[in-house]
Amino acid sequence: MSAVPPPDRAREREVMRALAAVEDPELPVSIVDLGMVRAVTVRGSRAVVELVPTFLACPALWMVESEVRRSVTALPGVAECEVAWRAGGWSGADVTEAGRRALAGAGLAAPAAGGEVACPFCGSPDVRPASPFGSAVCRSAAYCDRCRTPFEVLKDKRSTGGAAPVSGAPDVPAPVGPPAGGHPAP
Amino acid sequence: MRPASAVAEAADGDLEPTLTWLADDELLTGHVLTSVAGWGPELEINVAMSSMGQDEIGHARRLYGLFADAGQAERLVYERPAAAFRAGLLARTYPREWELLLARQYLFETAADARAAVLARATAAGVAALMAEMAHEERYHLDFWRTWLATTSRRSDAARARVQRALDRMWPLAAASFLPERPGAAERALGLPEGALSRARREWASAEREACQRLGLSLCDGPPEAGADQLGAMLDEMRDVYQTAPGSW
Numbered sequence A: 001m002s003a004v005p006p007p008d009r010a011r012e013r014e015v016m017r018a019l020a021a022v023e024d025p026e027l028p029v030s031i032v033d034l035g036m037v038r039a040v041t042v043r044g045s046r047a048v049v050e051l052v053p054t055f056l057a058c059p060a061l062w063m064v065e066s067e068v069r070r071s072v073t074a075l076p077g078v079a080e081c082e083v084a085w086r087a088g089g090w091s092g093a094d095v096t097e098a099g100r101r102a103l104a105g106a107g108l109a110a111p112a113a114g115g116e117v118a119c120p121f122c123g124s125p126d127v128r129p130a131s132p133f134g135s136a137v138c139r140s141a142a143y144c145d146r147c148r149t150p151f152e153v154l155k156d157k158r159s160t161g162g163a164a165p166v167s168g169a170p171d172v173p174a175p176v177g178p179p180a181g182g183h184p185a186p
Numbered sequence B: 001m002r003p004a005s006a007v008a009e010a011a012d013g014d015l016e017p018t019l020t021w022l023a024d025d026e027l028l029t030g031h032v033l034t035s036v037a038g039w040g041p042e043l044e045i046n047v048a049m050s051s052m053g054q055d056e057i058g059h060a061r062r063l064y065g066l067f068a069d070a071g072q073a074e075r076l077v078y079e080r081p082a083a084a085f086r087a088g089l090l091a092r093t094y095p096r097e098w099e100l101l102l103a104r105q106y107l108f109e110t111a112a113d114a115r116a117a118v119l120a121r122a123t124a125a126g127v128a129a130l131m132a133e134m135a136h137e138e139r140y141h142l143d144f145w146r147t148w149l150a151t152t153s154r155r156s157d158a159a160r161a162r163v164q165r166a167l168d169r170m171w172p173l174a175a176a177s178f179l180p181e182r183p184g185a186a187e188r189a190l191g192l193p194e195g196a197l198s199r200a201r202r203e204w205a206s207a208e209r210e211a212c213q214r215l216g217l218s219l220c221d222g223p224p225e226a227g228a229d230q231l232g233a234m235l236d237e238m239r240d241v242y243q244t245a246p247g248s249w
């Protein structure tokens, strides 16, 4: 059996750059800024991209997976891309600074690491939750008492008191897209 | 004595039925919630039911996905005969009024949460991680129904009496639905300690009895009511569009 090639750090950076162009179809941010990418490993011509699901029922996950595969294997020198879904309790707090700015432009807030939420329109911390359920499974509804505007917040699954995220946690099964042959466009 | 491999095979043989049971529960509940979104008294409640329904259907897909590919999962949902569904009796009810829906969902979510805590320790491939991830998401559902059970039953004596009548009908169904058909075989297939599911059921029942008592409500044991199983009607509704052109969706 041949030895496993060492990780190719330069190519891993290229893969990360390619992933930074993959957007969640329902949000105006890349999956990197959204905090969905947990690890990238490239050995030889084979890349492994580890992702965490925002919410299991998110209808965009399988599209994200196929877009990741397409854009990573389009890179020179990468012949194969495995997408591994990890359990880990994604949180809106995983969103990057750039991601927060992009989301705010669309009227969406991401909670800070401590769970604090600021209004995406006026920046005020004087906000209150309206409902844990918003217009998509990953969003909750909130209201700004300063500018009197309703807005949505990306949920923080980890704050629900479930199991703490485990590093190297086992896979959650891959999202199921439409069966081969596909659905006709609605 | 049977050889060890035959014993292992027998244990594995119950994995698919057990996962199907869990998935069917989520699927039917997801169908009920997405169908009734629209008749809640407030927009927020309707959005919540639609969101929870999507979660449940998503969870069902992931559970089917542990043993079936996308095409097989699609056929399990749209073409499987009703007799092959494994969902518990509670998940087969299709409540048409708020208090019945409230009682059904409250008992369904508390049972699912209690079961998930056990199943998150399963050693069967993929089960523990999925259950842990699902439990994170279902916590929002649990909070929602817990809040509404308390709010509704504290509003007035008349409201509490309506909730009590709904619990009288739903509790026997919930009590009959907590465990799979063959709990011991399911525990072996999932890689759980013997008796783990039955223990969780006892703890859940006594915790819920106390929780309801604090609200001036009670959970009375009794036989499940006749006609509670509305799976046939539910499937007809769920498959209505698909059946206009089977196989082409």
Ligand SMILES: [Zn+2]
Pocket (backbone or CB within 6 Å): A119, A120, A121, A122, A123, A124, A144, A145, A146, A147, A148, A149
């Ligand atoms: Zn504001």
